[in-house]
Amino acid sequence: MSRAGRIARRGFLIGSVAVAGGVAFGAWRYTRPLPDPFAGTDAGALNPYVLIDADGVTLVAPRADKGQGARWLQAALIAEELDIDPATARIIPGPVSAAYYNRALIADFMPFAPTDTGWLAETARGAADIPARLLSWQMTGGSSSTADGFDKLREAGAVARETLKQAAATRHGLSRADLNTADGAVILPDGTRIPYADLAVEAARLEPVTDIVLRDRSQWRWLGQPMQRADVVAKSTGTQVYGIDLVLPEMLHATVRMAPWGGTVARLDPVAAEGMPGVLRVLPITGGVAVLARDTWSAMRAAAALDVAFTTPDTAGDQDAIWAALEATHDAGAIDTRRRDDGDVDAAIAPGDFAAEYRVPFLAHAPLEPMNATVLVTDDACTIWAGTQVPDFAVARAAALTGLPQTAIRLENQMIGGSFGRRLEIDFIAQAVEIAMAVPGRPVKLTWSREEDFAHDQPRPAQIARVRGRVTADGVQALDLTVASPSVIASWFGRVSSAPPGGDVSITTGAWDQPFAIPHFRVTGLRAPETVPVSSWRSVGASSNGFFFGTALDEMFATAGIDPMEGLLRLCDHAPSRAVLEAVRDLSGWTGRAGGQGRGRGVAFCLSFGVPCAQVVEVEDTPQGIRLTQAFAVADVGIVLDPVNAEAQLSGGMLFGLGHAMNCELTYRGHAPDQTNFHAYEGMRMHQTPAVQVRLLENGPLRGLGEPGVPPAAAALGNAIFAATGQRLRQMPFSRAVRFA
Incomplete structure (x- = not known):
């Protein structure tokens, strides 16, 4: 089996793995099967990154797109080896799953300079897959998306391609080596083209083919060439849908007024705000107050009019005192x-x-899209629609707040209108969950005002x-x-x-x-x-x-x-x-x-x-x-x-x-x-x-x-x-x- 095949099996396939020396890191945990993100569904998954059904090809791009083009590039890496035009595929962020852990991010945490190519540094970087898999962080950050996906996403595309070829070979009694692919179809020796969608059911039943060889750079059709990202036209014409644009039936709207960092609500008189048009309720939440209304404008007007006072934190609250604290740190x-x-x-x-x-x-991070999240809580489930760089952390927090198991929390990661690191935080998602818990069965969209965004960045x-x-x-x-x-x-x-x-x-x-x-x-x-x-x-x-x-x-x-x-x-x-x-x-x-x-x-x-x-x-x-x-x-x-x-x-x-x-x-x-x-x-x-x-x-x-x-x-x-x-x-x-x- 080629080295690429071994990496493919270890890096993303759902199954057991044997790793030399893994005992020191807890081999039984490292080698246990990763959960199948599409288990129990009819998604037509050939692996965690490639889904094919009668409607065509869907590619999973698990790293968040916050304007940097990560979603498109991830899809292009898969598409290059799958032998399809990435523009013909549907691209989704996928579910929250340990299968999408970020190895490159952990490798960059190693205590070695990037210029250090010595034995110890290279060995540590090579072993980064072990802690990365154990932690299973599905995080987007540290400019790691490209490095993390370069091999594993191409391998996913190649494994899916070869598995589809095997399905066609089995159906027609041919050798897989005699078949080719082009533009989303398997090509038989006589020139017959079989679209991937026609082979998807059979391919999904097969053991994935992992003896793959990745294509040489000279054979690339999409990678390395100027590409037209699918989202650029939508962003240029104002038709791109971000989390803040989401509309659901019977949706309510909310905003917040928060205490200074470390403060709490000292006094709250909700009567005047609750009497304003469109306002439904004023809710105390962790660290502040939320206003629930029939529309965002009504919620924000009421929040601005709230009769509320907050306690004063005991940390330095003025710039001169902050500089003095830094000077004292030097002196110490x-x-x-x-x-x-x-x-x-x-x-x-x-x-x-x-x-x-x-x-x-x-x-300040000051992204153009203010913090927002939409949440629906029921007796046995919680669904979150939000743009986040840390979907697994967000799910864990929602489970802690609702008392539901993490398997009952579903997060639909949205396209993000700027982040610069702000979407590594989950405060706005936790607030939306708290508010939605007060109105079970009704989706609630929380939107921060720009002023709140600056004050609580x-x-x-x-x-x-x-x-x-x-x-x-x-x-x-x-x-x-x-x-x-x-x-x-x-x-x-x-x-x-x-x-x-x-x-x-x-x-x-x-x-x-x-x-x-x-x-x-x-x-x-x-x-x-x-x-x-x-x-x-x-x-x-x-x-x-x-x-x-x-x-x-x-x-x-x-x-x-x-x-x-x-x-x-x-x-x-x-x-x-x-x-x-x-x-x-x-x-x-x-x-x-x-x-x-x-x-x-x-x-x-x-x-x-x-x-x-x-x-x-x-x-x-x-x-x-x-x-x-x-x-x-x-x-x-x-x-x-x-x-x-x-x-x-x-x-x-x-x-x-x-x-x-x-x-x-x-x-x-x-x-x-x-x-x-x-x-x-x-x-x-x-x-x-x-x-x-x-x-x-x-x-x-x-x-x-x-x-x-x-x-x-x-x-x-x-x-x-x-x-x-x-x-x-x-x-x-x-x-x-x-x-x-």
Whole structure:
């Protein structure tokens, strides 16, 4: 049997598996059969990813689509080996099932830098399937969807194809080796075409054929080519259906007013709100109050008019106190994580050498689609319609709330109108379940107001970094970076499950793991007390560490009179990363940081989620303010599966990072953010958007691209502003210090 066949059987087929060495991890659990997500149904399942019936082919894409095109790419991976045009298939997210566990996400949790290809690191990554299968997280995050699905989804398509061929061979007394497939049909030696739908019943009765060989890249028809995603037309014409668009018979509507994080309802007088037109009930729920009404507008008007008071949490509720808590964390110096400690930093750095402090603010996720979920609760079942990145966690919470077994909870994952990490939370789903329990038999759609969305987001944490270093004409000799931050991992896990023990490496991700040969190099994470619940924001720790690290290096290069592009290339000791830097140098036509006549260029690099990414930003200092004129980005994703979408992801991530660096922050007063809507939280405007050129390289391992475009952007922009104006920006948003045209 080929290696692909063995992976196919282990990776997704429902059955027992024997794994050498598995005893140490509890082989009896690892090797037990995964549950069949379509058991007891007439779905026509050939495996958990391919369903075929009289109506055609349905492909299961279990990773959530929140605008990044994940649903389409997952379908294309299956379709390539199944030998169908993905546009001809129905694509569904599938049920919540352990069969859809995310292996790549667990592999990225291993305590090794992406550039570490040593025996121990590679062995640990290879064994990641064991804990991944045991945990069975069906999570979408960490830019892992492409890496996780690349092999298993193609294998699913290939197994289904070969099983259909076997069904045709059995029917006609032929050898499977003599048959071919094309465009959704098995082709007999005499040219007779048998549509897959005609073979589905027979194929479903067969033991899946797993002695498969995946097609060579030269044979791909869809992958690697510019693809027209099926959802683009719907999104461009306003016909895409998101969770917020769902309409069910006899549906009621709800919204919420929530206490500040850590607070409770101190006083509630529902009489006035309940007397308003269309309002049915005012319900106390965990941490706040819900209004149930006949329509969303009536619910929101009543919620705004509620006579309610909340208790005050005992955490720091004002921005000055939050900054003070981070400063105190630095002063205390208690180490949470330290994964990089090369040479002797303390001996190498002398008094008077480079020192700087950098700050990043809280940042809201602020997706365009506000939080919403629709739930129907009956005596023996609960159905949830919501867009979520963690469907298994959502089901577990619904079961705990309703007292029903998890098998009685059904979640229909919806297309998501933006997330940036916000849909890793399940607070809005839990609220919808609570409200629906009060009106059993009637579906209830919960919709948050935009103001509630801002007030009760779990933002990217505010952080302070302190950097010391030594630089000579020969380059950076020593660098000591220390970051104080609340723990995203402890905060998020504490809400959805239980916080794990140990340090939080996300505090220093995007800094400790950079491919630079600095002789004396130390990166330390300090855990600050949680003042506001925090969560993963697009590119997580790398979003801030890319700024800290990229700006500090640029400052040190400037101090020593070193061209920053040359300085980065001199330090870089990782071939794929060096190729990325060389490519962005060539793409941008780099001739130095100073452009003359008030123009300047900045360069920054960050390796995040296994993807080396380098960016150059050019700015012009005009009488109206700083204007971004050009931007260039290069990244190495290993294999470009969809050039159109990959370019969009890279340029979109860069612009996302630039816009937030320019203008965005959450500042807290009285335990609530001052920014309550987009009028006070502006990203980049259309007239501020520079022309962006991107290039994609294929030298490293296959990786995803949803997040790696974000981390270098802020540093590249700040470095460009310095080159144009001589003003060094060490705190975001930059609009605090400069004006943008």
